[in-house]
Amino acid sequence: AQSVTQLGSHVSVSEGALVLLRCNYSSSVPPYLFWYVQYPNQGLQLLLKYTSAATLVKGINGFEAEFKKSETSFHLTKPSAHMSDAAEYFCAVSPRDSSYKLIFGSGTRLLVRP
């Protein structure tokens, strides 16, 4: 069965510092990969997705993620954190043989210190 692991339930960075949120998937066939963001008391919003085009995917709000097959990873980065980036971030996988299904990781809460 497909699964996704997010390392670190909480990540704290200073404003202006690099943001790195880690995501690893387990699958013999690379799935479709997504990052969603959830602001407090809101639903989930798509940041970016990988569907086997370019391995470096750019998303909204300055975020990007790189698909690395050899490492089964899809880490999310942003060069410079803003206070408004404080939120919970979810990595998700969608199996290619049942692409309607999103399997979510446990989430990483990003804290941004002034």
Add this chain to the structure above:
Amino acid sequence: DAGVIQSPRHEVTEMGQEVTLRCKPISGHNSLFWYRQTMMRGLELLIYFNNNVPIDDSGMPEDRFSAKMPNASFSTLKIQPSEPRDSAVYFCASSLVGTVPGNTIYFGEGSWLTVV
């Protein structure tokens, strides 16, 4: 553009009562999902409809839960009778499945259910 619309946003009910959550998907989308979010279990898919037909209900916890989609613009998730362990945020989401690989799923703002 209107997104996925859910109601109620917040519901507090007593154990044993019936709860009905409602959802209006994005117009033109052919697929609808109900997810549940809890601290213990994270985000779980409860049920998936395609063209108003339930395709995957393997995530529905038990017989107390039921979901319907009578038409393309409306769905309900019903819990009867409700129990305290049903307290969670219930998200409705919709997408256009089958047109592009790795379809994007759009989420509503959630219905926050507390069963006391």
